[in-house]
Amino acid sequence: MAETNISVKQIARETLPRLIDNLVFPNLVYKDLSKALTAKQGDTVGVRKPVKLTASEFDEASGVTPTGYTGDTVDVKLDKIATVDMEISAIEAACDFDSLTRLFIEPAAAALAEKINRDGLALYRDIPAVAGTAGTTPDGLDDLAGAAFALDTMRVPTDARYAVWDPLTTSKLKQIPAVVNAEKCGSAKALRTGSIGRVFGMENYMSQAVYDHETELSSATASVKADVTDSAKVTVTVSAEGTVHRGDIITVNGATYTVKEDAVAADGEAELTVYPNITAKAKDTVAFTPSHKANLVFHPNAFAFVTRPLSTPAGVESYVTTYNGISLRVVRGYNMKYKKEVLSMDVLYAFKTIYPELAVRYMA
Numbered sequence: 001m002a003e004t005n006i007s008v009k010q011i012a013r014e015t016l017p018r019l020i021d022n023l024v025f026p027n028l029v030y031k032d033l034s035k036a037l038t039a040k041q042g043d044t045v046g047v048r049k050p051v052k053l054t055a056s057e058f059d060e061a062s063g064v065t066p067t068g069y070t071g072d073t074v075d076v077k078l079d080k081i082a083t084v085d086m087e088i089s090a091i092e093a094a095c096d097f098d099s100l101t102r103l104f105i106e107p108a109a110a111a112l113a114e115k116i117n118r119d120g121l122a123l124y125r126d127i128p129a130v131a132g133t134a135g136t137t138p139d140g141l142d143d144l145a146g147a148a149f150a151l152d153t154m155r156v157p158t159d160a161r162y163a164v165w166d167p168l169t170t171s172k173l174k175q176i177p178a179v180v181n182a183e184k185c186g187s188a189k190a191l192r193t194g195s196i197g198r199v200f201g202m203e204n205y206m207s208q209a210v211y212d213h214e215t216e217l218s219s220a221t222a223s224v225k226a227d228v229t230d231s232a233k234v235t236v237t238v239s240a241e242g243t244v245h246r247g248d249i250i251t252v253n254g255a256t257y258t259v260k261e262d263a264v265a266a267d268g269e270a271e272l273t274v275y276p277n278i279t280a281k282a283k284d285t286v287a288f289t290p291s292h293k294a295n296l297v298f299h300p301n302a303f304a305f306v307t308r309p310l311s312t313p314a315g316v317e318s319y320v321t322t323y324n325g326i327s328l329r330v331v332r333g334y335n336m337k338y339k340k341e342v343l344s345m346d347v348l349y350a351f352k353t354i355y356p357e358l359a360v361r362y363m364a
Helices: 008-022 088-092 097-126 141-153 167-173 177-184 188-192
Strands: 030-033 044-048 073-077 080-087 130-132 162-165 195-199 202-206 222-224 228-238 242-244 249-252 255-259 263-265 269-280 285-288 292-298 303-307 317-323 326-335 340-353 359-363
Touching: 008 097, 008 317, 008 326, 008 340, 030 044, 044 303, 073 303, 073 340, 080 088, 080 097, 088 340, 097 292, 097 303, 097 340, 130 141, 130 292, 141 202, 141 292, 141 359, 162 167, 167 202, 167 292, 177 195, 249 269, 263 269
Parallel strands: 030 303, 130 359, 162 202
Antiparallel strands: 044 073, 080 340, 162 292, 195 202, 222 228, 222 285, 228 269, 242 263, 249 255, 249 285, 255 269, 292 359, 303 340, 317 326, 326 340
């Protein structure tokens, strides 16, 4: 970068705030962050779960019984690195910093954010509770009320509730007068980060990273093969062959379960691993939820976003910066194989479902 005389430190400090402005899902969930401890891809860290307490009736005779908090933790594998890489020659073509920002820094920040958002919203596969109708785009206040009602019935706390909708659903919701008025009340920052306003106690956001979930066997008839009691495994007889995918939803006796692992339906049956544990009788009907857009409504404690700073490699120009809990590393290196200089920026992170009972998949 001799021609521009722009350091990796400058690039890192300009990119990170723009990256955070483009994030949606990670900004809405429980965060486990550390500025001090560096890590590498594949490391496992212990994440302290948000505490859950239960109130009890005071008994004057026996007095109070203090609730002990042991600080439950869950292991999270730092398995994701979002990276953007570009040859130095392309960067040097920018004659000034404003051009560099427009041509490289802003697109890089958007690309990193898109991948991070997408990886986070993939957690919909862990959520067994569903609402809405597959194939029908939510477009009215009844849908927003239905999303809030689904959380109400699951006793999800009302202090913080969020919804992340796909672009088509968002375009429909934006035509509702109550949403239009809610959006007008939002701050400029909220609007930049995708907020479309607060309705029925729920902050609503748009993300282009919402998943389309494809179900292969939605038209098949199926039933439980043998009695199961409080088990994560259930064998079903199926009228068609195909794959039951992770994230598929099955309904048995009015209860919904999410499939935790891919399973092949062959020779008329498939063994499924489901959450939560299932109790059912032989020949109980099993229904597969059709393909749908997997919008999410949730409390922040349903999911965790975990990130750690990456270490700076020896022998190359590099810089790590942290802002609002997110760390970005920028490295200028030389590829000996291809004899090219490369600028790389990357983020190390992971997502984890902590309390799936605090979220609902709202289908569209």
